[in-house]
Amino acid sequence: METLAEKVLFDTVFGRIESTPRNLVCSSNKPSPGPGLECADCEIKGLSICESLDADEFELLERIGRTVSFAAKATLFEQGREAPFVSNITSGALRLSKLLPDGRRQVVGFALPGDFLGLAMEPTHMFTADALTPVKVCQFSRQGFSDLMDQKPKLMRAVLNMAAHELSLAQDQMVVLGRRTAEEKIASFLIGMRNRYARIHGPSVHVPLPMTRLDIGDYLGLTVETVSRMMTRMAREKIIVIVPDGVRLLEVARLEQLAEM
Amino acid sequence: METLAEKVLFDTVFGRIESTPRNLVCSSNKPSPGPGLECADCEIKGLSICESLDADEFELLERIGRTVSFAAKATLFEQGREAPFVSNITSGALRLSKLLPDGRRQVVGFALPGDFLGLAMEPTHMFTADALTPVKVCQFSRQGFSDLMDQKPKLMRAVLNMAAHELSLAQDQMVVLGRRTAEEKIASFLIGMRNRYARIHGPSVHVPLPMTRLDIGDYLGLTVETVSRMMTRMAREKIIVIVPDGVRLLEVARLEQLAEM
DNA sequence: CGTCCACTTGACAATCGTCAATAGCAGTGG
DNA sequence: CCACTGCTATTGACGATTGTCAAGTGGACG
Numbered sequence: 364m365e366t367l368a369e370k371v372l373f374d375t376v377f378g379r380i381e382s383t384p385r386n387l388v389c390s391s392n393k394p395s396p397g398p399g400l401e402c403a404d405c406e407i408k409g410l411s412i413c414e415s416l417d418a419d420e421f422e423l424l425e426r427i428g429r430t431v432s433f434a435a436k437a438t439l440f441e442q443g444r445e446a447p448f449v450s451n452i453t454s455g456a457l458r459l460s461k462l463l464p465d466g467r468r469q470v471v472g473f474a475l476p477g478d479f480l481g482l483a484m485e486p487t488h489m490f491t492a493d494a495l496t497p498v499k500v501c502q503f504s505r506q507g508f509s510d511l512m513d514q515k516p517k518l519m520r521a522v523l524n525m526a527a528h529e530l531s532l533a534q535d536q537m538v539v540l541g542r543r544t545a546e547e548k549i550a551s552f553l554i555g556m557r558n559r560y561a562r563i564h565g566p567s568v569h570v571p572l573p574m575t576r577l578d579i580g581d582y583l584g585l586t587v588e589t590v591s592r593m594m595t596r597m598a599r600e601k602i603i604v605i606v607p608d609g610v611r612l613l614e615v616a617r618l619e620q621l622a623e624m
Numbered sequence: 625m626e627t628l629a630e631k632v633l634f635d636t637v638f639g640r641i642e643s644t645p646r647n648l649v650c651s652s653n654k655p656s657p658g659p660g661l662e663c664a665d666c667e668i669k670g671l672s673i674c675e676s677l678d679a680d681e682f683e684l685l686e687r688i689g690r691t692v693s694f695a696a697k698a699t700l701f702e703q704g705r706e707a708p709f710v711s712n713i714t715s716g717a718l719r720l721s722k723l724l725p726d727g728r729r730q731v732v733g734f735a736l737p738g739d740f741l742g743l744a745m746e747p748t749h750m751f752t753a754d755a756l757t758p759v760k761v762c763q764f765s766r767q768g769f770s771d772l773m774d775q776k777p778k779l780m781r782a783v784l785n786m787a788a789h790e791l792s793l794a795q796d797q798m799v800v801l802g803r804r805t806a807e808e809k810i811a812s813f814l815i816g817m818r819n820r821y822a823r824i825h826g827p828s829v830h831v832p833l834p835m836t837r838l839d840i841g842d843y844l845g846l847t848v849e850t851v852s853r854m855m856t857r858m859a860r861e862k863i864i865v866i867v868p869d870g871v872r873l874l875e876v877a878r879l880e881q882l883a884e885m
Numbered sequence: 886c887g888t889c890c891a892c893t894t895g896a897c898a899a900t901c902g903t904c905a906a907t908a909g910c911a912g913t914g915g
Numbered sequence: 916c917c918a919c920t921g922c923t924a925t926t927g928a929c930g931a932t933t934g935t936c937a938a939g940t941g942g943a944c945g
Contacts, residue, residue: 461799464884469799483788489795516777519784526787527744533794534750538722538730540801541845545933575891584802586934591893623725806901837924847902852925 400425400501410477410563411451411501415521424518427507432499439480439492439500446488448502449481455498456573460581461490470582472532473556473574476563482526484509495573535624540584548583549593550621553603557612571609661686661762671738671824672712672762676782685779688768693760700741700753700761707749709763710742716759717834721842722751731843732794734817734835737824743787745770756834796885801845809844810854811882814864818873832870 457474512519557570580590597603604611718735773780818831841851858864865872
């Protein structure tokens with residue numbers, strides 16, 4: 364029932380309390396009914412690569428893909444392992460991280476619905492992907508997807524745009540990692556998460572944080588303690604309120620000023 | 625004549641002393657003779673996107689491009705400005721940097737021959753590009769290049785592969801910025817530069833550093849002083865030798881161990 | 886009720902940044 | 916020709932932001 368509790372809380376913080384949450388929870392715990400996608404009730408139409416396709420192209424894509432669910436804390440794939448699939452996230456949140464030989468870790472990103480895993484199209488994974496919440500993805504064989512891209516330039520264009528956008532975000536994150544103070548890092552992280560959720564669920568001052576403080580630290584190049592101290596300080600200064608599973612932003616302007624790009 | 629001196633020194637450190645350097649220097653200071661490319665004597669065939677094309681496609685690309693030269697210290701384009709062109713670097717080195725409002729700077733990369741500028745295909749530039757040495761690029765109108773990509777999937781595929789590779793490098797750099805000590809950062813920078821030059825000129829323990837210590841610091845999230853201290857320490861420990869315009873790597877194994885990914 | 890884990894808080898340490906001075910070199914102009 | 920300027924690099928002294936170590940709280944779960 365841990366899964367249930369987490370799912371409900373997650374949706375609650377999102378302000379998206381489903382009238383029949385049972386449906387979602389059930390489908391996230393049993394394997395898909397069979398091959399093929401469930402695009403009819405996809406929650407992220409208009410956000411994913413799928414939107415870029417014509418009806419006929421869409422059908423081809425649907426044919427080579429299948430919906431797969433993962434429980435919270437599941438590992439979707441590990442750095443260095445074979446990468447037989449690429450996937451499109453339809454619900455949930457993931458942590459993407461790289462591990463150094465001595466155990467130090469860098470979180471290179473958090474993936475949300477609409478994000479695409481496997482942009483690099485490389486035969487092995489460049490990082491590990493772990494589910495922070497129950498996760499659903501549309502999964503495609505890498506080879507099949509690659510072939511389809513070669514046949515359908517519009518699909519390839521959509522992937523290219525996505526890769527270009529990711530590259531741009533990565534460069535922004537370099538600025539954060541290289542030239543920001545701890546306080547600015549936290550501010551930029553919170554504003555960044557808010558903006559990303561806004562694209563999915565619309566704007567809100569509720570920012571769910573399905574990751575731990577350690578994850579945030581490993582994303583920002585800080586320690587857990589520093590993350591905790593900074594967030595406590597911001598809460599004391601009434602810039603944010605710390606709530607279960609996330610934060611509420613009280614002074615967005617102040618945060619944006621700290622995070623200003 | 626500053627340009628001449630720099631160019632010669634640069635090539636010298638590369639071990640690529642031209643028998644007729646005058647040619648290069650002259651062509652790098654006058655505008656191209658006219659529209660069109662000079663692909664016949666391109667130095668980076670096999671490294672650039674061009675290699676991926678058939679003869680007919682190549683001709684189309686050649687038609688929409690032109691060769692442009694810049695003097696050392698010239699600014700190719702600035703963050704936030706319109707981006708009417710994309711370009712492929714054929715010789716020289718560039719610094720790509722982002723500026724914060726308060727003057728702090730993050731260098732997001734150094735571009736070398738074979739690198740592509742404008743992968744994001746966005747209407748404005750996301751960073752500033754400055755020439756560290758005299759630079760030559762093949763320049764294409766962004767719109768023209770974009771249209772050609774849509775017609776020639778192989779070209780788009782080449783750009784996608786390049787973007788994916790850049791993204792991967794950016795994520796590696798995130799690890800360096802977030803989780804590496806100053807010494808490890810320097811080591812990883814030197815090894816990284818060596819590997820990149822190896823692709824272009826073949827392996828060598830001579831690593832030219834056309835950028836200043838400040839640039840290196842802004843790339844690694846360090847100050848000039850720390851970069852200088854770490855490099856002199858490495859020199860004292862006989863891991864490297866500091867030479868005019870670069871370094872020689874004495875203990876590559878030791879550096880690779882420090883930089884181990 | 887006990888264990889585990891995430892989070893918080895405090896004391897202290899150290900890496901790295903800040904400030905300052907100096908050397909070296911190239912280009913400039915009287 | 917040579918002083919003068921400006922930039923890059925180096926080095927030292929000092930300081931502070933952030934990391935390390937340690938302890939303790941509270942919630943979730945079995």
